[in-house]
Amino acid sequence: MSEALERAVKEIPPKSADLSAWYTAACLKGELVSYSPVRGCVVLRPYGFGLWENLQRELDARFKATGHENAYFPLLIPESLLVKEAEHVEGFAPEVAWVTQGGSEELTERLAIRPTSEAIVGTMYAQWVESYRDLPILINQWANVVRWEKATRPFLRTMEFLWQEGHTAHASAAQAREETLKILDVYRDFAENVAAxxxxxxxxxxxxxxPGAAETFSIEALMPDGKALQSGTSHDLGQNFARAYDIKFVDADRTIKYAYTTSWGVSWRMLGGLIMAHGDDRGLRIPPKMAPIEAVLIPIVRSNDRRAVEACTSLSARLSDAGFRVRVDARDEQPGWKYSEWDVRGVPVRIEIGPRDVEAQTVVMARRDRDKGEPGQRESIALDDVPTALRETLADIQRSLYAQAKAFLEAHTYVTTGRDEFFDLCRTRAGMVDIAWCERAECEANVKAATAATTRVVRPLAEIGLACVACGEPAKARAYFAQSY
RNA sequence: CGGGGCGUGGCUCAGCUUGGUAGAGCGCUUCGUUCGGGACGAAGAGGUCGCACGUUCAAAUCGUGUCGCCCCGACCA
Structure with missing residues (x-):
């Protein structure tokens, strides 16, 4: 390795050595975000916003396909509205930012910058709903929210972040629960099949x-350090918010009822999960379906031969027409320099065209998911075959990244019946620890105090008569325990 | 919010102990030669040392405060 390359590579510390340092460097060097002059707030740069746009496009299509519409509600929420649901306000109070002044005037009522929008949405739904015929209301909003966080990291926890929040109202508990689970499955599908x-x-x-929900469901991914990342939540709010915000309707049986509402959200935190899960020592590895640039075309020119630039430009046009997201990198830099830079940024496929390729009507296609020198990492293919080969390669990279992450999750999921082993696994951040659990808050608190791990998700118990692995009381469910972000 | 670390050209850092008015490498600009895994030559530009106050004839350097970033913990959907 040349001296210059060694130096460049050191800009990102090895992922295995220090995940935190790697993560921050990968986000910054990959040009996804920049720190801003505002504490805890990042600038989402064009490449990072491209990731977000792909998340939006894929999720939005799924929301539309399940009958939802987009709308937009105000950023500012009057305090009197926010405080209506007691548990809700109590839960969010420590992290709400307030507007207390407009121009030079002190406000008579302070305005919360939304930490989430149940309050304002609930208030509006109360106005819109009169009859069971007005239900369900199925609305999503793409928005920013602010939560006054004490410790922040790009994507994973920022004071202001982008997300989508769905808010629905239904005529029955069953329909609300069905909605909650339907969205959970949309999130699962997106995480697995798009974000890999x-x-x-x-x-x-x-x-x-x-806070305020009757039941919360979530999807949980596992990061390389053995900590879980809650990546999407879907809440069955029961009638709690309908009561607080007075969302009532006359049902078919002519009685007045409170609606059943849900809310659900995925934020740019999912991008953090994707970055951490898939990246390697060279930087980002973006799953093709999320990649702002699926393939970068790099011409190799000679001072007396610039035909490669032409070849890249015309191939790029063909690929764009075929629906691929591609970019030509014709900057005046060494090819190797460009390879490294696009490696850092995680572009799934690199297409090199040099004088030899121009003569032979071929290209060299290199894939980011494999290491340098690994079989199939870099192959020569006929120019005419590029669209087909690219489509197949992208699909294969998508599968491969998912398979690697899946193998990691499975290798770091432990089913145990031993109390000591359970506590050890939790304490050492071994991964997802699957036990029979009593579902008692006191038990969970004890585990947390001893190991820093909490339940991630809880599922029904198949067998009967089991004891809770953590405390010995009768088990009522199975639960994955893990430390979490 | 507690403990620890760090703020010096765009980046990585040296200089601070023992105050004397700022350096290196990379990057950047221009021109030329190059180009299949981070090229080379020549000539240039760029910093009131995070910010504020204090001590001093004199502060990047000493003191206090403050803002921000990183790590660990607590808290957090």
Whole structure:
């Protein structure tokens, strides 16, 4: 390795040595985000926003396909509205930012910058709903929210973040529960099939529940350091918010009822999960379906021969027409320099065209998911075959990244019946620890105090008569325990 | 919010102990030669040392405060 390359590579510390340092460097060097002058707030740069746009496109299509529409509600929420649901306000109080002044005037009522929008949405739904015929309301909003966080990291936890929040209202508990689970499955599908993140999914314990919810469900991914990342949540709010915000309707049986509402969200935190799960020592590895640039075309020119630039430009046009997201990198830099830079940025496929290729009507296609020198990492293919080969290669990279993450999740999931082993696994961040559990808040608190791990999701118990692995009381469910982000 | 670390050209850092008015490498600009895994030559530009106050004839350097970033913990959906 040349001296210059060694130096460049050191800009990103090895992922295995220090995941935190690697993660921050990968986000910054990959040009996804920049720190801003505002504490805890990052600038999402064009490449990072491209990732977000792909998340939006894929999720939005799934929301539309399940009958939802987009709308937009105000950023500012009057305090009097926010405080209507007691548990909700109590849960969010420590992290709400307030507007207390407009221009030079002190406000008579302070305005919360939304930490989430149940309050304002609920208030509006109360106005819109009169009859069971007005239900369900199925609305999603793409928005920013602010939560006054004490410690922040790009994507994983920022004071202001982008997300989508769905808010629905239904005429029956069954319909609300069905909606909650339907969205959970949309999230699972997106995480696994688009972000290439295998997840565990299920109900949250009472202690991990969204403030004010009747039941919370989530998808949980596993990061390389053995910590879980809650990547999407879907809440069955029961009638709690309908009561607080007075969302009532006359049902078919002519009685007045409170609606059943749900809310659900995925934020740019999912991008953090994708970055951490798939990246390697060279930097990012973006799953093709999420990649702002699926393939970068790099011409190799000679001072007396610039035909490669032409070849790249015309191939790029063909690929764009065929629906691929491609870019030509014709900057005046060494090819090797460009390879490294696009490696850092995680572009799934690189297409090199040099004078030899121009003569032979071929290209060299290199894939980011394999290491340098690994079989199939870099292959020469006929120019005419590029669209087909690219489509297949992208699909294969998508599969391969998912398979690697899936193998990691499975290798770091432990089913145990031994109390000591359970505590050790939790304490050492071994991964997802699957036990029969009593579902008692006190038990979860004890485990947390001893190991820093909490339940991630809880599923029904198949067998009967089991004891809780953590405390010995009768088990009522199976639960994955892990430390979490 | 507690413990620890760090803020010096765009980046990585040296200089601080023992105050004397700022350096290196990379990057950047221009021109030329190059180009199949981070090229080379020549000539240039760029920093009131995070910010504020204090001590001093004199502060990147000493003191206090403050803002921000990183790590660990607590808290957090």
């Amino acid at each position: 993140l295998p997840v565990y999914f299920g109900k949250k314990s009472a202690g991990e529940r969204f």
